[in-house]
Amino acid sequence: MGGDPAGDINHDQHDFALWEKRVDALMVLASSAGLMNTDSLRRVLEDMGEEAYETMTYYERWIASVSQNMVEAGAFSTAELAEKMAQVKTRGATYGDAT
Amino acid sequence: MKVRVHNHWPPGHIRTPSYLRGKIGEIEREIGLFNNPEQNAYRLLPQKRHLVRVRFTMEEIWGDAAETPDDVIEAEIYAHWLEPA
Amino acid sequence: MPHDNHDHGALSPSGHPYRKDDDNELNYWQMMEIAVRELLIEKGHITAAQVHNQINAMDARSPANGAKVVAHAWSDPEFKSALLADAGQASRDMGFDIGPMHLIAIENTESVHNIVVCTLCSCYPRNLLGLPPDWYKSRAYRSRIVIEPRKVLSEFGVEIAQDVQIRVHDSTADMRYIILPAQPAQTMSLSEDELAYWVTRDSMIGVGLPQAPK
Numbered sequence: 233m234g235g236d237p238a239g240d241i242n243h244d245q246h247d248f249a250l251w252e253k254r255v256d257a258l259m260v261l262a263s264s265a266g267l268m269n270t271d272s273l274r275r276v277l278e279d280m281g282e283e284a285y286e287t288m289t290y291y292e293r294w295i296a297s298v299s300q301n302m303v304e305a306g307a308f309s310t311a312e313l314a315e316k317m318a319q320v321k322t323r324g325a326t327y328g329d330a331t
Numbered sequence: 332m333k334v335r336v337h338n339h340w341p342p343g344h345i346r347t348p349s350y351l352r353g354k355i356g357e358i359e360r361e362i363g364l365f366n367n368p369e370q371n372a373y374r375l376l377p378q379k380r381h382l383v384r385v386r387f388t389m390e391e392i393w394g395d396a397a398e399t400p401d402d403v404i405e406a407e408i409y410a411h412w413l414e415p416a
Numbered sequence: 417m418p419h420d421n422h423d424h425g426a427l428s429p430s431g432h433p434y435r436k437d438d439d440n441e442l443n444y445w446q447m448m449e450i451a452v453r454e455l456l457i458e459k460g461h462i463t464a465a466q467v468h469n470q471i472n473a474m475d476a477r478s479p480a481n482g483a484k485v486v487a488h489a490w491s492d493p494e495f496k497s498a499l500l501a502d503a504g505q506a507s508r509d510m511g512f513d514i515g516p517m518h519l520i521a522i523e524n525t526e527s528v529h530n531i532v533v534c535t536l537c538s539c540y541p542r543n544l545l546g547l548p549p550d551w552y553k554s555r556a557y558r559s560r561i562v563i564e565p566r567k568v569l570s571e572f573g574v575e576i577a578q579d580v581q582i583r584v585h586d587s588t589a590d591m592r593y594i595i596l597p598a599q600p601a602q603t604m605s606l607s608e609d610e611l612a613y614w615v616t617r618d619s620m621i622g623v624g625l626p627q628a629p630k
Contacts, residue, residue, distance in 0.1 A: 233555065234350040234535040234562040234586065235393065241556045241571065245549055251446045256547070257470040258453055261462045268374075274537050275344040275372035290538075290553060292445040299452050304374065308455045316451035320442075327446045346588050348535050350562065365590045382589055389563075398564045402582040407589035 251327055252291040259298050268301035276300050332358045334385060335416040336408060344372035347412045351404075355416045356387035359405055367409070381410035473513075477546040479617035481512055482594055485544070486620065487611035489521075490599045503594060507544055514543040522585060523596045524622075529576050530583045531569070531622030532593040533561045541592035545620065552621065562586060572623040594620050600628035 248256075262268050276297040277284075284293055303310055323330040338353035346368050362384060366377035385408050390400035456462045485507055489496040499506040503521035507514050519541055522530045534540065535558045540548035551557050561568050565582050569575070576582060585593050597619040603611055603626075618624025 233559050234348050236555075236559040238556040238559040241551050241554060241560070241568065243551055245551075248547065251449050253471045253474065254453060254467060255449050256474060257467050258449070258456070258462075260470055261466055262456065265456075265461045267461060269371050271344060271366075271368040271372035272374055274368075277537070278344060285555070288445070290550075295445050295449045295452065299448055302452060302456070307459060307461055312455060313448075313451055316455055317447045320447045320450045320454075325441060327440065327442050327450075330442050330447065331450055346536060348586060348588060350535070362589075362591065368589070382591075384591075386583075393563055396563070398566055399578070399582065402565065402584070404562055404584045404586060406586040407591055409589065 248291075251331075255291045255295045255298065259294060262298060262302065262307075267305040267307050268298065272301050272304075273297050333416040334358060334383075334413040336385075337412050337414060339412075344369055347408055348406065350392060351385075351387065351406060351408070354387050354391055356385040356391065359384040359386045362407065367411075382407055383410055383413065384408075385413070474542070474547065477543060479545050479615075479620065480612070481507075482541075482545045482617070482620045483612040483615035485510060485512070485521075485594070486596060486615045486626075487608045489596055490603075490611055491608040496596075499596065512544060514541075517541065517543040518591050519544065519594060520591050521594050521596050522583070524598045526580070526598070528581050528583055529622065530585060530595045531561060531565055532585050532587060532595060533558055534587045535559070535562060536586075536588055539587040539592060541594050543592075544594065545617065549617070569623060572618065574623065574625055595622045597626045600626055602628040602630075 259268070259273060263270065263273075273294070277293055280293060280296065284296070288296070299313065302308055303313070320330050333355060334357075335355045336347060336351050336353060340352065360383075362382040364379040365382050367380045368377075370377040384405055386403050386405045388400060389397035389402045389404065392404060453462075453467060457464055457467075485499065488510060489499050495506065498509070499521045500523060503519040504514060504517060506521075507519060524530055533552075538548060538553040538558075540552060542548065557568070562584055565584050566576060569582075587593055597615065599611075600614070603614060606614075606629075614627045614629075616624050616627060619626045
């Protein structure tokens with residue numbers, strides 16, 4: 233990464249959405265609960281590869297990493313996650329409806 | 332004390348940046364013992380490893396491409412990635 | 417502080433554009449966040465109150481905290497020494513709850529200008545300064561600051577003289593860094609509270625300099 237060719241630095245700054253703050257909180261709390269740690273967060277992020285960087289935002293990558301970490305830790309199964317996500321989807325069309 | 336970063340290129344989770352591998356620097360300060368991130372990342376019970384801050388000149392890292400040869404980079408490197416130089 | 421603007425298409429209370437939020441179509445990753453959070457709560461690993469409190473705790477952390485630490489260091493030489501020796505403890509002594517964060521303060525002087533980066537990810541002293549700016553997490557900053565720091569600084573509007581050495585600190589492991597900027601000459605007569613006002617977030621990362629009254 234360091235020294236790789238790169239273009240202009242974008243100075244735009246946006247406020248964080250509620251769901252992003254929640255992702256951040258989940259990472260901290262899951263780590264405190266012993267289910268993951270900063271290194272395992274980073275390892276999963278790195279293993280996602282370049283494409284994830286191109287196609288996903290920062291906190292999208294983070295929730296993907298937290299989620300995989302939780303499955304690895306045995307906190308819940310992939311099947312449970314799938315079922316829950318399907319249920320969430322039925323609650324409404326917007327984040328506000330579903331949360 | 333002069334140290335060289337191992338010119339090793341293993342797969343997996345590493346906290347030694349690529350741009351510093353094989354480079355020679357000076358120890359700036361010892362920081363203490365911390366959980367080995369290479370184990371922690373895989374949820375293995377980590378061993379404690381010595382962490383060291385190492386100072387490298389831009390010239391050492393980038394050679395002729397250095398913007399200002401005497402500017403420096405300081406990074407935290409785990410001692411098991413260092414050898415005497 | 418700008419007034420709250422009730423038109424959600426415009427600006428948030430802090431003056432920044434809103435991110436896509438509650439009114440937008442629920443996407444896959446948002447569904448995942450809700451699902452992960454609810455599962456962790458149902459399984460008893462975390463509680464909803466903890467999520468709420470953690471968000472509030474992070475919201476309360478901002479560059480203003482760092483500015484107070486810097487202003488105190490400028491006003492109190494003993495504190496400055498303590499800060500440079502153990503910035504984590506010094507911050508806690510000032511009453512800031514930085515959790516388990518390991519913090520190192522690095523001083524700018526007449527002959528050295530310091531800059532912080534995390535080339536490997538986006539490590540930042542968040543438990544003191546709050547969440548990092550988007551540009552700090554960008555690949556462009558992380559890759560360019562270690563090879564052309566002076567050029568990047570000039571894009572941030574900062575010119576560093578050739579006889580001043582630049583030190584770029586790559587927070588590769590467990591340490592987090594805060595730069596202690598040099599106190600501007602024009603601020604020497606100000607009180608500590610007044611001083612804090614002039615310390616910018618960017619000056620504590622090293623891509624800016626503290627402001628000063630004209």
